[in-house]
Each structure stands twice: as C-alpha cells, then as structure tokens.
Amino acid sequence: MSVRELVVLGTASQVPTRYRNHNGYFLLWDGEGILFDPGEGTQRQMLHAGVTAHDITRICVTHLHGDHCLGLPGVIQRLSLDGVDHPVQLAYPASGERFVRRLRYASAFYEVAEVVEHPLRGAEALVAESTKPPFRIVARRLDHGLEAYGYRLEEPDGRRMLPERLAAAGINGPDVGRLQRQGWLDVDGRRVTLEEVSAPRPGQRFAFVMDTRLCDAAFALAEGADLLVCEATFTTRDAALAAEHGHLTAAQAARIATESGARVLVLTHFSQRYRDLSVLLEEAREIFAGECVLARDLTRVRVPPRR
Amino acid sequence: MSVRELVVLGTASQVPTRYRNHNGYFLLWDGEGILFDPGEGTQRQMLHAGVTAHDITRICVTHLHGDHCLGLPGVIQRLSLDGVDHPVQLAYPASGERFVRRLRYASAFYEVAEVVEHPLRGAEALVAESTKPPFRIVARRLDHGLEAYGYRLEEPDGRRMLPERLAAAGINGPDVGRLQRQGWLDVDGRRVTLEEVSAPRPGQRFAFVMDTRLCDAAFALAEGADLLVCEATFTTRDAALAAEHGHLTAAQAARIATESGARVLVLTHFSQRYRDLSVLLEEAREIFAGECVLARDLTRVRVPPRR
Secondary structure: OEEEEEEEHHHHOOOOOOOOOOOOEEEEEEOOEEEEEOOOHHHHHHHHHOOOOHOEEEEEEOOOOOHHHOOOOHHHHHHHHHHOOOEEEEEEHHHHHHHHHHHHOOEOOOOOOOEEEEOOOEEEEEEEEEEEEEEEEEEEEOOOOOOOOEEEEEOOOEOOOOOOOOHHHHOOHHHHHHHHHOEEEEEOOOEEEEEHHHEEEEEEEEEEEEEOOHHHHHHHHHHOOOOOEEEEEEEEEHHHHHHHOOEEEEEHHHHHHHHHHOOEEEEEOOOOOOOHHHHHHOOOOOOOOEEEEOOOOOOOOEOOOOO | OOOEEEEEEOOEEOOOOOOOOEEEEEEEEEOEEEEEEEOOHHHHHHHHOOOOOOHHHEOOOOOEHHOOOOOOOHHHHHHHHHOOOOOOOEEEEEEHHHHHHHHOOOOOOOOOEEEEEEEEEEOOEEEEEEEOEEEEEEEEEEEOOOEEEEEEEOOOOEEOOHHHHHHHOOOOOHHHHHHHHHHHHEEEEEEEEEEHHHHEEOOEEEEEEEOOOOOOHHHHOOOOOOOEEEEOOOOHHHHHHHHHOOEEEHHHHHHHHHHOOOEEEEEEOHHHHHHOHHHHHHHHHOOOOOEEOOOOOOOEEEEEOOO
C-alpha cells in the first residue's frame, strides 16, 4: 500500500509551548518511516500520533541544537526496548559527531537494536539510495552558523501508461507489465515501444529545509518539491532577528517555495514570541500561490498525488 | 512565605503513556526548588505546571536509567537560555558520572548558568546543608541493580512557643525573639529558659524513594516522613517481576510508609501494564493507615502541617 504522508510531531523553535512540542517530523513513504529532527519529547508525541519505534527506518538530523535532537536518546533507547529488528539509518552533520556519541549513549540501557550512522560531509551528500521503494535521499549544507543540512527525498521519474494508446495497440492483461519491464512488445508482428503508449511521469519529491538563512542550497533542496517542509521562525518585521540567528521569515520560506516550484508548503519551527501565527501564514500566502499550511502538532499532511 | 509542596511532573515508569509523562517531581520548600529525576519532557511538563527554570535551586537524580534523567539536558540548557543567575546544585550517583557528562553537554548550547555537581559515594552521603531555610538533604544507596540513591530532606527539630507560659512569665513583643535566640531571658530578676516556655517541635521531613527493592535504606529514608514519595511500579500479583527488576509493589511501598511512621504516602512510577491503577491504591490502603494518594501528572501535594 502506498502511503506518503507527513506526521507532524512538534513545531516549536528553541523552547516548547503549551500547544507545541519541540521539533519532530515523521515521513511515511510507502514502507519507509523517516524521522526528522527528534526534539525532546518526540517519544511521547509519537505515542500521541500513533507512530511506533517499529515504524522508524531512518532518522535524519539537520543539526545538533537541542530543539532538533534532544529526543534522540529516548527514540534510540525505544528501538532497543521495543525490540526493533531492522537496522535504522541515522544521518547527521559529521561535525556534530561528538554530540551524537553522547546522545546515543546518554544513559544506561541495554542496546540490542542496530543503528547505522551516516555522518554527512561537504556541501552535498548522498544519504540513501533505496530500490524498494525506489528513492534517494540527498542532503545539502544550509547556512545556520552551526553546521546544518537540509534533506530531499526523490522518487525516480517514471512513465504513466496511457490506456487509450494501449487499447489502440491491442495490448492488455499481463502484456502491459511485460511491455513495462522490457520497454517494448511485439504485437502481431509490429514492435510497440513503451514511449508510444506512455507519457513521462515525474517522481515525487519531498524536501525538508530547517534552520537556515536564505541560501542556494535551500532552493536546490526544494526544487520541484511536491511537499516542502520549511522553517518559518520569524515574521518579516523580525527579519533582522532571522538574519542574525540564521533563520528564515515566513515570507522567505514562501519565496523558496515559489522560486523552486514547490506545490505544498508546510511552515513550521515557530518562535514562541508570536501568539497569533496567522501573520506568518498571511505573509507566506501573499507570495506563494500553492497550498500553504501552518504545521500543527499531531496533524498529518498528505503528499499530494503525482503531477 | 513558607510553601512546602510537591509538584508532580511525571509518573510513568520506563515509557511514557498518553496520560503520564516520564518521571519528574519538583519540591517547593520555602525559597528552594528541588527537582527530582527529570525524565524526558520535564522541560515541557514544568511549563504546564507553572514551574520555571528560575525556580530550580537543586536537581537530585536517583540513578541513570533514561526514565529518570533524559530530561536533564533540556533542563540544564534552559538554565542558561533563561539566564538563571544562581548556582544550581546537581546530585547523582558517582558511578553514573560518565552519563552525567554526556547529558550536561548533549548538544550545542551556550553555557552561562552555573551547575555545581555533587557525585554521591558510599551507603550514605550528605547532599546539602542549608541554613536559610534550615534543612539538610541526605542520600542513601538503594537496591536497584544499577546504583541508585534515595533522598531525604530534614528540617532541624525546633521548639514551639507556648503562649500561655510566655504570658505567665510576662514575656511578650521583641522579648520573645530575644529569648528564642539566646535560649534564656532575665525577667524582673528571674531567669526564664526557653525550655520553660516552649515544647519540642519536630522538623518536617520529606523522603523520595525511587527504584529499589525493599531494603533498610528505604525504611531509613522514610523514617518519620511527613511526605513520602515512593515508587510502586507493580501490584503484589507481579511481585516476582518487581523483585527481578529491582522495584517495589504498592503493598511494599505501604509497608515502608507504615513501619517508618510516614504520614502521607504518594505512590508513583507506575508500570504501563496497568490500565486501572486503583488496584495499587487498594493494596497500599490495606496496609497503610495514613493518607495515601496515586500521583497524577501536574497535580500538587502539600506537605502536611507540622506534627
């Protein structure tokens, strides 16, 4: 079953609030479960959201500030406590390796689950290449002061079969699969190619752009994203604060979404200074014409159907 | 103002539940604020309970299992983030020092608050001796497998002035304070001693007995406690599990309270296996005649008035 959905676990920047836990985002992608930036309390937010340790196949940490990683010890210990028997891949900036060491072994526990580390180096890094389901994850270095990486998940481009062309060519039943696999099929002495009876179908793309100033990498990560999760810590009025602390305003997040051709923009990582976040949404909507939502803890956002 | 009150932050053993966070207990004791066993999510539970980082003067960790300490990084970083300008005393079992190192510096932050460490060694250790307000905190080693300490806060015994005796001796106004300070007062040529006009008044005692099997130390910690917080992970039916994992049953917690002459017993640290905790309360009430309550997250329990 193909389920591609974002489960929002937490949305607060720096400190939690009554209604917003520290960061935490879980991406369901067919059989994969990718946990981004588990802040403190992620373990319990998972429970509230109906996500279990067994659902996690990968953990991607953008950087080693507490609001993006202090939930890691709890999550990692739960993998062992709950007897998760598949390896979990853990990606993080290599410069934060000493912190990851401390977080992985922060308190006494009996380690049985396997966690495979992928420390990221350089401006761009391949994080994962999967065949089932087929996708790759790349990371790009952002501009936050402390080394931070954003992530992008790409499904390979494919082709959409055109039923009317198939019918015209007299192809149906198991022959369709055969044609897809070998790229051609001989029908009554004539060779029909895949290209004749199908159209290009762009793969789906998910992008996760967390703590950063505006930078080329943010645009590259978001390029053509079907779903873009982007930090929007400040309003334009506080743009100086955003620049000083290496963050984005809601308007800047919207600019990234617009210029990169993203379809759905999820704003998150809000400063607690704003009682009413509708200002951020309005700022973003003035710039971005696609669907734009303010992330709320424990809600879900579907990756929209393929273009 | 004299406020002596326990603020319950979390009550779950091992893993959090929908209604119970990992452990966390905050004792308000006049101007002091003592945080016991900050489990993951304590930072946010404090917010829900109206406790701020500035309220914390001491942190006492019983042992280095995750459900008793994974909230430490968040709390310690908040001390700096919120600019707490008094030193905070941190007590923990010396054998857990490597974990405390990792927890204190688990992720990147700018440290400005002062945390003074008190690693505990031996069967009994003096944790603190305070004059204002006057109390001492002692720790005793429990029996949990992993080294664990329970804590006991003792106010020194004092004397309660007897108004009728003071009146009979002709002492009033500022002379009462003078008599209390020097232990005697000459009135019309006669020396009146403090003992003549006052009666002994036992100091208040608070005890915190966490993960342990039944052991002498648990009884010694609870001796004459006005308020005893005691783990009650299991029911008597699961006594074998309790013994195996180094925990108490509710009945054993009640036995500690009864034999040590405690007045109010707060049961906590519940296994998630019990949907209905009233069984634990009933077990305890069959044995302990004093006031007995099941701890609930975000509730408060007053230390009862002095005997």
